[in-house]
Amino acid sequence: MGSELSVRLNGIEVGTLSLINGKMEFLYNDDAEFPISLSLPLSKEPYKEKICRAYFGGLLPENPNMRELLAKKYKININNDFKLLEAIGRDCAGAISFYQKSEPELEENFIKIKGRILSDNELKKLIEELPYKPYMGNRISLAGAQEKTAVCVIDGEIAMPEDNIPTTHIIKTALPKYAQSIQNEYICMKLASKMGIDVPNVEIKNVDGLEFLLVERFDRIINQYCDGNVSDIDDYTSDCDSCTNHIQMQCLRMKRILQEDFAQSFGVQSRDKYDVTFKDCLWVLNQTTTPARIKLEFVKRVVFNYLIGNTDAHSKNFSLSFYAPNDIDLTPAYDLLCTSVYDCDQRIAMKIGKAKFYKDVTEKDWELFAQDIDISPKIVKSELEHQRKLIIPALEDILKDYSCEIGNKISEYIQSNL
Ligand SMILES: Nc1ncnc2c1ncn2[C@@H]1O[C@H](COP(=O)(O)OP(=O)(O)O)[C@@H](O)[C@H]1O
Ligand SMILES: [Mg+2]
Numbered sequence: 001m002g003s004e005l006s007v008r009l010n011g012i013e014v015g016t017l018s019l020i021n022g023k024m025e026f027l028y029n030d031d032a033e034f035p036i037s038l039s040l041p042l043s044k045e046p047y048k049e050k051i052c053r054a055y056f057g058g059l060l061p062e063n064p065n066m067r068e069l070l071a072k073k074y075k076i077n078i079n080n081d082f083k084l085l086e087a088i089g090r091d092c093a094g095a096i097s098f099y100q101k102s103e104p105e106l107e108e109n110f111i112k113i114k115g116r117i118l119s120d121n122e123l124k125k126l127i128e129e130l131p132y133k134p135y136m137g138n139r140i141s142l143a144g145a146q147e148k149t150a151v152c153v154i155d156g157e158i159a160m161p162e163d164n165i166p167t168t169h170i171i172k173t174a175l176p177k178y179a180q181s182i183q184n185e186y187i188c189m190k191l192a193s194k195m196g197i198d199v200p201n202v203e204i205k206n207v208d209g210l211e212f213l214l215v216e217r218f219d220r221i222i223n224q225y226c227d228g229n230v231s232d233i234d235d236y237t238s239d240c241d242s243c244t245n246h247i248q249m250q251c252l253r254m255k256r257i258l259q260e261d262f263a264q265s266f267g268v269q270s271r272d273k274y275d276v277t278f279k280d281c282l283w284v285l286n287q288t289t290t291p292a293r294i295k296l297e298f299v300k301r302v303v304f305n306y307l308i309g310n311t312d313a314h315s316k317n318f319s320l321s322f323y324a325p326n327d328i329d330l331t332p333a334y335d336l337l338c339t340s341v342y343d344c345d346q347r348i349a350m351k352i353g354k355a356k357f358y359k360d361v362t363e364k365d366w367e368l369f370a371q372d373i374d375i376s377p378k379i380v381k382s383e384l385e386h387q388r389k390l391i392i393p394a395l396e397d398i399l400k401d402y403s404c405e406i407g408n409k410i411s412e413y414i415q416s417n418l
Helices: 049-055 064-074 081-088 120-129 181-194 262-266 270-275 278-286 291-308 363-372 377-401 405-417
Strands: 004-009 012-020 023-028 096-100 115-117 148-154 157-161 169-172 202-207 210-216 220-224 252-256 258-261 319-324 327-330 347-352 355-357
Touching: 004 081, 012 081, 023 049, 049 262, 064 081, 115 148, 120 202, 120 210, 181 202, 181 210, 181 291, 181 377, 181 405, 258 262, 262 270, 262 278, 262 319, 278 291, 278 347, 278 363, 291 327, 291 377, 291 405, 347 363, 363 377, 377 405
Parallel strands: none
Antiparallel strands: 004 012, 004 096, 012 023, 115 157, 148 157, 148 169, 169 210, 202 210, 220 252, 258 319, 319 327, 347 355
């Protein structure tokens, strides 16, 4: 274990992360072609601790309990982001991974998904143990405060990926302090989809009575290969001849897509994620390829969060995908939860105008919000009206098939807020 880590983008080194006198530094390789973050433009000068903590540290779990368990497991200091990345930074959000400098590079084009399907008992144990024995598989790191892990799904079954194979799905477990949090998130994600917001596929799964949320990763592109037919993939690389006799499920291949959350884009550390304002977001939105379109999408999500009472839409709950240097887009929406049904801090993560609570938002605040993200107030107003009309029928549609107590509470909250 050295004090340098090779930082790889789709398997190829782009720079080195060093630990010097307890502080991180990142230096791009001379031949790096593409910045890995808006906060890390290509440069010949090293980036210092503060920005490294924001971007690289921003890839790590935030849950103190989880960090403590990891620190114990790997015998490292809980605050040592470098060592944590060394320990678990193989499969992060996006396409960045961390290796020892001596480990050979392996370009990742389309990686064959390989893994061992878990038995129900194994899966149940893995999920039950998460709060005290975090499953980091082949070194998985995901931000966020909630206990979670990531897995591969092969032919509809949950599998533990083989060494160095990235995961395809995230597992989120029930939050003990928030009743039916999984069902809540499931309903909000499905509702967002019905309202025309791009969201990943989510499912509630049940293993021997234990429910969990299975979220498809949008930072992985999956192609199904069958009978060795690879004609539609330009940059297909390796051994697909051997696929000829395989059944389709064994021929799934994936590519990682670079992504970062808004806090990382700004160089803001995870602990300061609530400091980012809508005004700040404008800068990020303007870095995308089609800002005008992206701003409309952003308004849609902010209005949706307001209507469903999701107070926790902070800067790490919005992300960008970098499909190519000139193709930067918002990722699908994630982590949507009606937090307003719980007895918790009801301050909104980003103030709308001057309002700190959803209940206080006025028309004037929406105008100020529109100003903050430099969009016509009329657009915001009409989006509000549009969603107000659609949201209850859309929710009823979901609850018809998925009726539950939390669904009724969400419905009550939304209706009382319309
Ligand atoms: N479907 C997804 N695909 C890819 N990355 C995701 C997806 N959902 C969440 N993430 C990443 O994982 C992080 C944690 O997920 P999130 O659902 O926000 O968990 P938490 O409830 O703990 O905040 C996010 O900040 C984002 O970077
Ligand atoms: Mg989150």
